[in-house]
Every structure is written in C-alpha cells, then in structure tokens.
Amino acid sequence: MTTPSPNATTDFPRKKKQHTILIVDDNRDNLAVLSYLNSYGYRVLVARNGESALQKARDGHPDIILLDILMPGLDGFETCRKLKSHRQTRDIPVIFMTALAEASDKIKGFQVGGVDYITKPIQHEEVLARVKTHLSIHDLTHNLQDQANDLQRMNTRLVKRSIQIETSSQLGQQVTSILDLDELMNRVVKLIQSKFSYYFVGIWLIEEQQGAVVLRARAGSDEHLLPPPGFQLPITDTNYAVVWVGHNCQHHLTNDTAKSIKSLAADTLRPAKSALTLPLRVMNESIGALDILSNRTDEFLEEDEDILVLQTLANQIAIAIRNAEFYKVEQRRRRLAESLEYTGRVLSSSLDLKQVPGRILEELAKVVPYERGLVLLQREDTLHSIAQRGFPDNEKTPLLHISIHSGDIFQRITESLRPLLLNDVTQDSGWRQLDWLPIHHSWLGVPLIAKDKVIGMMSLTRREIGAFSLDDATMALAFAGQAAIVLENASLYDEIRQLNEDLELKVTQRTEELNKAYQILERLDQTKTDFINVTSHELRTPLAVIKGYSQMLNIRPAINHDAKAQELLNGIIAGVNRLHQIVNTMLDVARIDAEGLQLQPESINIHETVKQIRQQFTPALQERSLTMTLADLKSLPDIQADPELLDKVFYNLIVNAIKYTPDGGAITVNGRVVEWTDRPAVEIVVSDTGIGIDPEHHDQIFEKFYQTGEVALHSSGQTKFKGGGPGLGLAIVRGIILAHGGQVWVESEKFDEEAYPGSRFHVVLPLVQPTTG
Ligand code: ADP
Numbered sequence: 030m031t032t033p034s035p036n037a038t039t040d041f042p043r044k045k046k047q048h049t050i051l052i053v054d055d056n057r058d059n060l061a062v063l064s065y066l067n068s069y070g071y072r073v074l075v076a077r078n079g080e081s082a083l084q085k086a087r088d089g090h091p092d093i094i095l096l097d098i099l100m101p102g103l104d105g106f107e108t109c110r111k112l113k114s115h116r117q118t119r120d121i122p123v124i125f126m127t128a129l130a131e132a133s134d135k136i137k138g139f140q141v142g143g144v145d146y147i148t149k150p151i152q153h154e155e156v157l158a159r160v161k162t163h164l165s166i167h168d169l170t171h172n173l174q175d176q177a178n179d180l181q182r183m184n185t186r187l188v189k190r191s192i193q194i195e196t197s198s199q200l201g202q203q204v205t206s207i208l209d210l211d212e213l214m215n216r217v218v219k220l221i222q223s224k225f226s227y228y229f230v231g232i233w234l235i236e237e238q239q240g241a242v243v244l245r246a247r248a249g250s251d252e253h254l255l256p257p258p259g260f261q262l263p264i265t266d267t268n269y270a271v272v273w274v275g276h277n278c279q280h281h282l283t284n285d286t287a288k289s290i291k292s293l294a295a296d297t298l299r300p301a302k303s304a305l306t307l308p309l310r311v312m313n314e315s316i317g318a319l320d321i322l323s324n325r326t327d328e329f330l331e332e333d334e335d336i337l338v339l340q341t342l343a344n345q346i347a348i349a350i351r352n353a354e355f356y357k358v359e360q361r362r363r364r365l366a367e368s369l370e371y372t373g374r375v376l377s378s379s380l381d382l383k384q385v386p387g388r389i390l391e392e393l394a395k396v397v398p399y400e401r402g403l404v405l406l407q408r409e410d411t412l413h414s415i416a417q418r419g420f421p422d423n424e425k426t427p428l429l430h431i432s433i434h435s436g437d438i439f440q441r442i443t444e445s446l447r448p449l450l451l452n453d454v455t456q457d458s459g460w461r462q463l464d465w466l467p468i469h470h471s472w473l474g475v476p477l478i479a480k481d482k483v484i485g486m487m488s489l490t491r492r493e494i495g496a497f498s499l500d501d502a503t504m505a506l507a508f509a510g511q512a513a514i515v516l517e518n519a520s521l522y523d524e525i526r527q528l529n530e531d532l533e534l535k536v537t538q539r540t541e542e543l544n545k546a547y548q549i550l551e552r553l554d555q556t557k558t559d560f561i562n563v564t565s566h567e568l569r570t571p572l573a574v575i576k577g578y579s580q581m582l583n584i585r586p587a588i589n590h591d592a593k594a595q596e597l598l599n600g601i602i603a604g605v606n607r608l609h610q611i612v613n614t615m616l617d618v619a620r621i622d623a624e625g626l627q628l629q630p631e632s633i634n635i636h637e638t639v640k641q642i643r644q645q646f647t648p649a650l651q652e653r654s655l656t657m658t659l660a661d662l663k664s665l666p667d668i669q670a671d672p673e674l675l676d677k678v679f680y681n682l683i684v685n686a687i688k689y690t691p692d693g694g695a696i697t698v699n700g701r702v703v704e705w706t707d708r709p710a711v712e713i714v715v716s717d718t719g720i721g722i723d724p725e726h727h728d729q730i731f732e733k734f735y736q737t738g739e740v741a742l743h744s745s746g747q748t749k750f751k752g753g754g755p756g757l758g759l760a761i762v763r764g765i766i767l768a769h770g771g772q773v774w775v776e777s778e779k780f781d782e783e784a785y786p787g788s789r790f791h792v793v794l795p796l797v798q799p800t801t802g
Contacts, residue, residue: 047071047072048072048092048093048164049091049092050066050071050095051073051075051095052073052074052094053105054075054095062153071160078103079102079103079105079108082094082112083103083108083111086117086121087118091121092121093123093160093163093167094123094124096124096125097127098138106141109141109143122145123142125143127146127147128149189335193335196220196342199224200221213353214350218232218247219248221342227322229293230248230249230320230322231247231248232244232247232320233262234350235264238452238499239494240495241261242275242317244258256293256297268291270318271292274307275315275317278308280305282304283304284327292304293322301323303328306321307340308343308347317347319342319346365507368508369508373515385516389404393487394418396505396508400492401418402418402487402490403488404485404516405429405486406484406516410433412429412485413429414428415428436458438457442475442476443483446476448509450474451471453471454472454490470491471490471491473488473489473490473497473502474488475508476506476509479513484517487509558623561615562616568612575601576606579598614755617677617757621768628671632667633668634667635667636659636662639698641676645680649687654693657683657695657697660700662698662700668797678766681761682715683696683715684748686715686716686717686790689719689788690717690718690750691718691720691750691785692750696715698716699714700712710771710795711793714790715792718787720785721777721787722779723777724777727774730775733757734756773791775790776788776789
C-alpha cells in the first residue's frame with residue numbers, strides 16, 4: 030500500500046484551505062491515527078466523549094468527524110443524532126469507527142446520518158482514503174451549493190437590474206414628455222414605488238424662500254399614513270435626512286430607521302425599516318431629495334450598486350424637474366406677455382368702470398394663481414374695494430373699505446411703490462385680519478401706479494404659508510402696470526361720460542327753454558306783424574282823408590294868401606306824406622313777412638333807376654353837401670326785375686347812405702357783371718364815407734325794427750345825419766332781393782363816429798328771373 034504523499038492536498042487545487050478533522054474516541058490508542066493525519070496537513074481536533082464532541086463540533090467547525098460508536102456516556106449513534114439535529118453541525122459528514130462488524134450496526138450508523146464506516150483496528154491508509162473521499166464529496170457539494178447560491182444571487186440581481194433599466198427607460202420617457210412639474214413628480218414617485226415595491230417614495234424640494242424643504246410628491250403602500258403634499262420641514266433642521274442630504278449633496282443610508290437621524294419613518298411611516306435618501310443634483314448643487322423607504326431590513330447596502338443606479342435615476346429626475354421648472358417659468362412669462370397684450374387690448378376696449386376691475390382680477394388669475402383677490406382704489410387714507418374675487422359668498426360680500434395706518438402693510442406699499450410679499454401674515458405686526466374671513470397665510474400686495482402716483486393696489490391671498498414666489502410678485506407688478514393704465518382710462522372715461530351726461534341734460538333743458546322762448550318770440554313776432562298789418566291798413570284810410578283835405582286846402586285862395594296858414598298847411602302835407610311813406614313801408618314789411626311779394630318783372634336799366642332816385646334826393650344832397658357818384662352803371666346790362674320793388678331797394682340803400690354819412694361826405698354807386706350761383710348777374714355796391722357798422726351787427730341790421738342807433742335820435746327828417754328811422758328799410762331791401770333770387774350783404778370795418786370808416790352795401794341780382802327766363 031502506498032502512502033500518499035503529504036502533498037496530496039494539491040489534489041484539490043480549488044480548495045487551498047486546511048481541512049479540520051474531529052476524532053471522537055475514548056480509547057487513547059486509537060488516537061495514533063492523529064499524528065498520521067497531521068502529517069498530511071490536516072488540522073486534527075480530539076474529543077474523548079459524546080458531549081465534548083458536540084461542543085467541539087460547534088466551536089471548531091470541523092470539515093469531517095470520525096466518530097467511535099462505543100463510548101461511555103453518549104454513544105456514537107446518539108452523538109451523531111444530536112449533531113444532525115443542530116443547524117450548525119448538521120452538514121458535517123460523520124464517519125463511524127468501530128470494532129462492531131455487524132451489518133445491523135452499520136445500517137444504524139447510516140440511519141442516524143453517518144456517511145461511512147471504518148472498522149477497527151484502524152488502517153491509516155484506509156482512514157486517509159475515506160477521509161479524502163468524503164472531504165472531496167463534501168467540498169464539491171459545498172462548491173455546488175455556493176455556485177447555486179451565486180447563481181441565485183446573480184439572478185435576483187439581474188431581475189432587479191432589468192427592473193431598474195426598465196424603470197430608468199420609462200422614467201426617461203416620462204421626464205422628457207411631461208412638462209407639468211407636479212404631474213411629472215407624481216408620476217415619477219409612483220413609478221419607482223410600484224416597480225421596486227418600496228414602502229414609500231417621496232420627492233422633497235428645497236424652497237429657500239419659504240425656508241423649508243417641501244414634500245412635493247409622494248407614493249406609498251400605506252396610503253392612509255402618507256403625509257399630505259406640501260408637508261414641510263424647516264430648512265435649518267439637518268437632523269432630518271432629507272434636509273441633511275439637501276445641504277450636503279450626498280446620499281444618506283440607514284438600515285435601522287429607529288436609530289437613524291430623523292425621517293418620516295421615525296415620525297409617521299413607522300413600518301419602514303431601511304431608508305435611502307438621495308440628493309436631487311443639478312450641476313453639483315442639490316435642489317432637493319429623493320426619499321426611499323423600505324419595510325425590509327437591509328434593503329440597501331452601502332457597497333451595493335443599487336445605490337448607484339438609484340442615484341442615476343435621481344439625477345435624471347433632478348434634471349427633469351429643473352427643466353419642468355424652467356418650462357413653467359417660461360410658460361408663465363409667455364402667459365404674462367400674452368395676458369398683458371390681451372389685457373391691454375380687451376380691457377381698454379371696455380371702458381366701463383363697473384366691468385374693468387372684475388376683468389382685471391379674472392385676467393390676473395391666469396398669470397398669478399391666487400385664492401382671494403381685491404382691486405382697491407385709494408382715496409385719501411382709505412382703500413376702497415372696487416372688485417373682489419374668491420370671497421365666501423362673493424356676490425353678497427360687501428365691498429371692503431380699508432383705512433391705511435402708519436406702518437401697516439398698505440402704507441409700506443404706498444411708500445415704497447414696490448410689491449410686498451408676506452409668507453405668513455400671522456407673523457407680521459402690520460397685518461389686520463378680518464374676523465369673518467377664513468385666514469389665508471400668504472399675501473401679495475401690488476401697487477397700482479399711474480403717472481408715478483399710487484392710485485390703489487391689488488391684494489392677493491393664498492391659504493398656505495409661503496405660497497407666493499418672488500416670480501409671482503414680479504409677474505403681478507408687470508400686470509399691475511397695465512391694469513393701472515386701464516383703470517385710469519376707465520375712470521377718466523367715466524368722469525367724461527358723467528360730464529357729458531350732465532352737459533347733455535343741461536343742453537336738453539336749455540333747448541327746451543330756448544324752444545319755449547322761441548315760440549313766445551314767434552308769437553310776439555306774429556303779433557307784431559299782425560299789428561303792423563292792421564295798423565297800416567287802419568291808418569291808410571284816415572291818412573288818405575287827411576291827405577285829400579290838405580291838398581284841397583292847398584288850393585284854397587284863403588290859404589294861399591295867408592303866408593302863415595300856407596306854412597302850417599305845408600307842414601301838415603309834409604308830415605302826412607312822411608306818414609304815408611311809413612305806412613307803405615310797414616305794409617311792405619308785412620307782405621314780406623307773409624311771403625306775399627308778387628314780382629312783376631320788367632326789363633330795367635339800373636343806371637336810370639339809380640339816377641332817378643338821386644334826382645329825388647338832390648335837395649337833401651345839396652343841403653348836406655354830399656356828393657353822389659354813379660360809376661360804371663351805364664355799361665351794365667338791363668336786368669329782369671320788379672321796377673317798383675327795385676326802386677325801394679335803391680331808395681332805402683341811398684337814404685341810409687345819406688343818413689349815416691356826415692355832411693360833406695361822398696356816396697358812390699358802382700356796378701359790374703358777375704357769376705352768381707352759375708348764373709349771370711349784376712353786383713351793385715352802394716358805398717359811403719359814413720360812420721360804418723360794427724361787424725357784430727352786419728347780419729342783424731337786416732332784421733326788421735333793428736337799429737344800432739338810439740331811439741331818442743329818431744327824427745321825422747328822413748335825410749338828417751344819424752336821423753334814424755323805424756328800422757324797416759334794410760328788412761325790406763333783403764326781402765325784395767331774396768324774392769328776386771339775389772343776395773345782399775354789408776362790408777364795413779367798424780362803427781366809428783370820428784374816423785368814419787364808411788360802409789359798402791353789396792346787392793347781387795340775377796340778370797334774368799327764373800320764372801320769366
Ligand atoms: P333805419 O330806419 O334805422 O334806417 P334800416 O333798416 O334802414 O333802419 O337800417 C337799420 C340800421 O342799420 C340803422 O339803424 C343803422 O344803424 C344801420 N345802417 C343802415 N345803413 C347804414 C349805413 N349806410 N351806414 C351806417 N349804418 C347804417
């Protein structure tokens with residue numbers, strides 16, 4: 030029999046480890062095998078009885094046990110049974126050593142868990158061979174077991190990895206396709222939580238302005254235990270894992286949440302056992318944390334690459350959040366721009382002061398979300414609400430009137446001309462809470478500035494603490510600029526409208542009064558015309574009688590021979606003639622008023638007509654040393670006109686020229702052919718060097734009974750300087766000229782009784798009368 034070389038251990042090149050053999054035998058002689066096995070490099074332990082064997086098997090971790098059957102105390106079978114019943118020693122192969130050669134003993138040995146049998150007296154080589162074989166089988170089994178375990182682990186890891194890859198890819202898709210920040214975060218936490226069956230997944234974001242780390246999205250298996258979205262932790266309390274991670278930009282791991290620094294697991298989510306908090310990193314800066322809790326212990330291991338994979342997910346999420354935030358800001362900017370443009374257009378299209386403020390609040394809500402809003406106009410030290418939105422029972426809420434006190438929030442805005450943002454009104458001494466209004470913690474006040482002056486402000490509130498951002502304030506201010514202009518315009522328009530209404534009312538009242546006065550005047554005028562008509566008719570008969578008798582008297586020799594009587598009679602005759610003339614004039618006027626002038630047109634030579642009239646006035650012209658020149662009249666063509674009426678025209682114009690020109694003055698009558706409303710006509714101008722007429726009276730002098738002189742100056746002398754008459758001459762002139770389809774007007778620089786600027790009466794008459802032409 031060859032003794033295997035001590036180097037035989039190299040038979041197991043995969044296992045370099047030194048094997049330990051426990052030999053259990055009460056007989057010292059049998060232990061000689063000990064040194065033999067030692068020489069083959071085995072570590073040998075010895076036990077002298079069953080109890081000691083159990084102890085050494087537990088403590089010494091033998092790879093194989095050589096067990097004697099016959100021993101005092103626990104025998105070999107019993108010892109083996111006990112070894113097999115302990116978890117720690119169950120797998121150690123046991124080889125029985127005995128002199129018993131009975132088959133039944135051998136069978137019993139196998140039954141209690143032995144793997145082999147060595148018969149005493151012991152053959153060293155046999156022992157060595159069996160030991161080697163069983164160690165080798167044992168090692169192989171172990172190896173196989175290890176390999177199976179490895180495979181199992183690898184499989185688990187692969188499954189996990191595939192879930193991670195799937196999640197990551199789904200996450201990738203979602204984060205690029207969803208731009209709504211809240212929706213994005215909610216989807217992400219749900220996805221991670223369901224894919225990995227975590228107990229809780231939450232996204233916390235750092236909100237510097239609110240001084241808090243805020244839970245923005247969460248998902249978990251214990252729905253009822255979940256803290257509400259918006260749940261906050263103070264930004265300074267780094268005892269909380271999420272705050273710590275936010276500060277340090279590193280992950281935090283605990284596998285015993287009871288002992289860890291504070292987390293939701295310690296507060297509300299007690300079933301959680303392990304917690305992994307990962308920073309949401311953008312450019313080496315943390316914007317918040319991804320909080321993962323598991324109800325399995327040791328879910329995350331520091332050396333595990335899971336953390337790396339989850340951190341990659343967290344990075345992906347962080348970038349997506351930042352993008353969504355940028356998008357949100359961008360969206361808001363765009364909405365603001367659109368809204369400003371729209372507000373400008375829509376609001377200025379309505380200038381109704383009752384509607385504009387309400388619309389302002391409506392439009393503003395699209396740019397800066399708020400829950401309660403007011404538009405206030407300032408009058409002295411009081412702010413008067415002109416529109417409110419979001420109040421309990423809004424329609425019925427009375428419009429608010431808020432007086433401004435020194436140091437309060439409203440005064441701060443009025444003084445600074447800047448928006449004021451309160452994250453929590455209960456922390457501000459300048460805040461006054463109305464008892465009947467439910468408290469809203471966040472407040473944003475924005476001044477309405479028009480022409481560098483605060484005309485009022487907009488007050489916006491939200492229920493939660495720190496709900497408005499600086500961005501909101503900037504947006505609201507930009508909006509307020511536009512709103513202030515629109516409000517200012519609307520109130521100006523309102524003022525103008527009010528003034529207009531007042532004015533219109535006054536105009537209507539005045540018109541009514543004028544109408545009444547006009548009607549009275551018309552009645553008076555009619556009465557006057559009737560009076561003239563009646564009087565002149567009534568006067569004509571007695572006048573004719575007086576005239577007849579005086580003419581009869583005039584031829585009586587008794588009168589003719591009595592110079593005094595003749596003089597008196599001449600006076601009567603002159604007076605009667607004048608009266609007759611006046612009565613005729615009055616009749617002409619009455620006829621003109623009644624539009625009863627009947628034209629009897631004939632061909633008329635103007636030069637002749639005027640010449641004859643001048644003839645009549647020769648004595649007067651001489652008496653007053655006046656010259657009267659008829660220039661350019663001869664060349665005028667004859668015209669169609671009523672000769673008697675035309676006589677009256679020139680008679681009146683010339684008599685006026687004589688009357689209103691001082692002694693020694695000059696009267697000229699000019700004429701020329703003109704085009705008059707596309708018809709041939711003559712224009713005759715009677716000029717004098719008299720007192721002139723104020724341009725203010727140029728139209729009025731053609732009205733009947735109109736005189737610029739004083740009634741006291743009236744005299745019966747028809748051609749006396751400034752003699753004055755009844756004020757009917759020019760009214761008759763105009764009536765006659767209009768009846769001929771012509772026009773009359775006067776030109777004179779001014780009325781001046783020293784400088785004598787003179788007057789020029791223009792008469793235009795068509796050559797032919799339409800009816801006769
Ligand atoms: P009257 O009987 O007063 O002359 P008229 O109708 O002829 O009435 O004239 C109206 C008024 O026009 C006169 O009272 C006078 O003041 C003014 N007037 C008319 N003709 C002249 C004139 N040639 N120069 C200055 N004033 C004149």
